[in-house]
Amino acid sequence: MNVAAAAGLEAKVRDARERLDAHVREMVAWHFGPDTGSPFWLERAERLDFDPRREIRGYDDLALLGHFEDEWLRGGPIRRWVPKGLAGRPLYVFETGGSTGLPKSRVNVEDFQTDYELFSETLSDETFPRGADWLMLGPTGPRRLRLAIEHLAQHRGGVAFHVDLDPRWVNRLIKAGKLGELELYKEHTVDQGLKILRAHDSVRCLFTTPKLLEALCEKVSLAKAGIRGIFCGGTEMNAQFHRFAREELVPGIDFVPTYGNTLMGLACCKPFDGDYTITYYPPAPRAIFELVDPADPERRVDYGETGRVMLTTLTREFFMPRFLERDEGERAAPTDLYPWDGVSNLRLLGQLESSVVVGVY
Amino acid sequence: MLHIPLLRAGEPYRSLATRTLAAVRDGEPVAEVSQANPGxxxxxxxRSREGQARLAARSVTELVEVCRRAAEHLGGSELPVGDEGQSPGRYLEQVSATTGLPRALARANLDKACFVLREMETVLGGLTRGLDPEILDRGWGVQDGRMISYRRETPVLGAVLPNNSPGVHSLWLPAIPLKVTLALRPGGQEPWTPYRIAQAFLAAGCPPEAFGFYPSDHAAAAELLQRCGRSMLYGDEATVAPWRADPRVQLHGPGWSKVVLGPDAAADWPAHLPLLAESVAANGGRSCTNASGVWTASRGRELALGLAAELAKIEARPLDDPQARLAAFPTVEAARRLSAYLDERLLVPGAEDLTARFREDRVAVVDGCGFVLPTVVYCSDPDHPLARAEFLFPFVSVVDAPAGELVARLGSSLVVTALTADEGLLGELVSAPHVERLNLGPVPTPRVAWDQPHEGNLFELLYRQRSLQAVEQPPAAARTAGAAAG
Known part of the structure; x- marks a missing residue:
């Protein structure tokens, strides 16, 4: 990078940081405001020995609030999460996980639509043509994803066709060692996807998971079926899968890896430039990744160093400061397109790997 | 650092996902291994049918010849491993470094694989019970006046392989002359042997499509088992359990092999001491054919004490010591953990560690490596938790059980060596459904006759006899000529 470009990037990073700090102040004012905040945060503020609206002047000051615990999201009362400022708006509830114990729930008004509209701006109009229809072959049910993909399709002028897929059932089959039934379920899912592709010539865009993409490609050439762009999500995606997809599964089709979850929104992958490493950037300032030392979460790791993902979500609907994710990766440097920190080679935290079933659908 | 690639139809493929292989001794990285993704x-x-067609274009006799040449390469040639050359000596160093098997034992295992390749004709004769190879080439034929036909059950044999001993790789070698290609998923610590065997075959002129080599995690291993028409799966109980009901998968779980002494032989135990010691401790006690139990109609404690004195002579030695007979554990800590586990089980009344009196500690640390020393436990209670235990080191439980109950109480056993002339006992053993291989008389449990099928017959896994009736028909040309004349 030449000097001018470096200076340009530096300025962008500085601007982004100022925007983030301003956004933090705005969100703190909202969530801790007696007329706008949610019962959860207002109650919590009462037990603090400081006023967050005075003390939290930027992102770094969020440390004063400690770490958000996902246990808080299990069970009710669900309305304690609804900011007073949004009272009366129609609510969605989205769940995450749930293969063991109570699922985590998050209320939504229109965050998921905003997140996917922002993501839409990063898609190419050539490979995800406006007006084209979508096939959504991935987890449905109480997850955000089903409605989010539908909204993405609508936002781009198309419709989304759906196939039901229950990942909790998949997890149960795996835990019970019922691999034959797992195959049957996969086949059942893929067959329905194929029927949609055959019946509707207008489908050009696909959302699916790595496993289902593999299964689909065994049965059909997606390029011949008219697919131009694939939006693929899942933590099990790594550089090798990315390369395998581009080189062998779907050559010639635009392949866009993404990392999304109900608690954050949707992180975009650094555009493909010949390097298959997957680096995700969060939709700042709505969400921020920080890579921290797993043994000491107060220490941010250096660029290139491995750390645990600490996620902060800052929207009017949801305030989640400094949540320690179950994922790890290498801290990635800001780019012109995303002048803030990202994460490379995202994967399950080493210490958790044995206890979590992942990447199964 | 040395990089071990995948092999896809025999061609090296460098994956972007890799795993580092470390030496047992000091944890230093030895190689980086490409990892296959399930897809x-x-x-x-x-695409395995195409590869199988290339292999099937050769006759069984030609492929037996390929095996003979491969034996020479495996035992004597420098073969590629990644971008480097690998001499047999370098191979032994590498396999020993990452698995903890002493080089001397690795050498013995390599010799075994070479032997099987060299003697493939005899091995095939044993597996097929003397089938004329041409019948396999053609698919059918007449032997001993009978019409015989076999159909191949799969174009590709999947093999999910273990780390414990390179000797297990001898078991899938006959797939090649049986015209079935291979999809090998090596154990995490032991990519060396299957990779080298594949290279030896390639050097011998085997069609490269015969070899897929896929180091990977469990997900890709499951994919392989799901996709191959026939597979062999090595692993502990937990690994093999989900596949128990799948007839396509031949399971190689724990061996629980045993020596049985009948009432007529129990008093003669001193004469059998060398056989007992070899059965327990050969190959570092790491094979599924190593005896983990000695079941006797009487005199168990006395026998156990004698065997303990014998096995206690085996010392831990550095892995490159030609006299080394014990394999190192992955870490010193792992050796200590296993020993502590044994101590905990020994607290249950009815079992006693008779080797304890010959040493201070069951764990030895030599040259940075952790070893668990040979251990003989006497079980006065045949239902003691250690009575049917098996571990990856020379461990044996000597169990007293009444002659009438011996066979019924053995439990699942891969190999049983029966030391008895008692007709009743022999009859029970011969008809016991839980006994796989049976040695009558003083044959150490790990000793394998290569004309006998081992752990299930590979030929029977890969081929199925079909009923075939053929009515002699005149050749097509003759029929046409006849029609013209008429």
Whole structure:
């Protein structure tokens, strides 16, 4: 990078940081405001020995609030999460996980639509043509994803066709060692996807998971079926899968890896430039990744160093400061397109790997 | 650092996902191993028929000749491993470094694989019970006046392989002359042997499509088992359990092999001491054919004490010591953990560690490596938790059980060596459904006759006899000529 470009990037990073700090102040004012905040945060503020609206002047000051615990999201009362400022708006509830114990729930008004509209701006109009229809072959049910993909399709002028897929059932089959039934379920899912592709010539865009993409490609050439762009999500995606997809599964089709979850929104992958490493950037300032030392979460790791993902979500609907994710990766440097920190080679935290079933659908 | 690639239809493929292989002794990285993603395995297996056709174009006799040449390369040539050359000596160093098997034992295992390749004709004769190889080439034929036909059950044999001993790789070698290609998923610590065997075959002129080599995690291993028409799976109980009901998968779980002494032989135990010691401790006690139990109609404690004195002579030595007979554990800590586990089980009344009196500690640390020393436990209670235990080191439980109950109480056993002339006992053993291989008389449990099928017959896994009736028909040309004349 030449000097001018470096200076340009530096300025962008500085601007982004100022925007983030301003956004933090705005969100703190909202969530801790007696007329706008949610019962959860207002109650919590009462037990603090400081006023967050005075003390939290930027992102770094969020440390004063400690770490958000996902246990808080299990069970009710669900309305304690609804900011007073949004009272009366129609609510969605989205769940995450749930293969063991109570699922985590998050209320939504229109965050998921905003997140996917922002993501839409990063898609190419050539490979995800406006007006084209979508096939959504991935987890449905109480997850955000089903409605989010539908909204993405609508936002781009198309419709989304759906196939039901229950990942909790998949997890149960795996835990019970019922691999034959797992195959049957996969086949059942893929067959329905194929029927949609055959019946509707207008489908050009696909959302699916790595496993289902593999299964689909065994049965059909997606390029011949008219697919131009694939939006693929899942933590099990790594550089090798990315390369395998581009080189062998779907050559010639635009392949866009993404990392999304109900608690954050949707992180975009650094555009493909010949390097298959997957680096995700969060939709700042709505969400921020920080890579921290797993043994000491107060220490941010250096660029290139491995750390645990600490996620902060800052929207009017949801305030989640400094949540320690179950994922790890290498801290990635800001780019012109995303002048803030990202994460490379995202994967399950080493210490958790044995206890979590992942990447199964 | 040395990089071990995948092999896709025999061609090296460098994956972007890798795993570092470390030495047991000091934890230093030895190699980086490419890891296959499940979809890649599935994609290759979907094309296995093409590869099989290349292999099947050769006759069994030609392929036996390929095996003979491969034996020479395996035992004597420098073969490629990644971008480097690998002499047999370098191979022994590498396999020993990452698995903890002493080089001397690794050498013995290599010799075994070479022997099987060299003697493939005899091995095939044993597996097929003397079938004329041409019948396999053609698919049918007449032997001993009978019409015989076999159909191949799969174009590709999947093998999910273990780390414990390179000797296990001898078991899938006959697949090649039986014209079935291979999809190998090596154990995490032991990519060396299957990779080298594949290279030896390639050097011997085997069609490269015969070899898929896929180091990977469990997900890709499951993919392989799901996709191959027939597979062999090595692993502990937990690994093999989900596949128990799948007739396509031949399971190689724990061996629980045993020596049985009948009432007529129990008093003669001193004469059998060398056989007992070899059965327990050969190959570092790491094979599924190593005896983990000695079941006797009487005199168990006395026998156990004698065997303990014998096995206690085996010392831990550095892995490159030609006299080394014990394999190192992956870490010193792992050796200590296993020993502590044994101590905990020994607290249950009815069992006693008779080797304890010959040493201070069951764990030895030599040259940075952790070893668990040979251990003989006497069980006065045949239902003691250690009575049917098996571990990856020379461990044996000597169990007293009444002659009438001996066979019924053995439990699942891969190999039983029966030391008895008692007709009743022999009859029970011969008809016991839980006994796989049976040695009558003083044959150490790990000793294998290569004309006998081992742990299930590979030929029977890969081929199925079909009923075939053929009515002699005149050749097509003759029929046409006849029609013209008429």
């Amino acid at each position: 890649l395995v599935a994609r290759d297996l979907a």
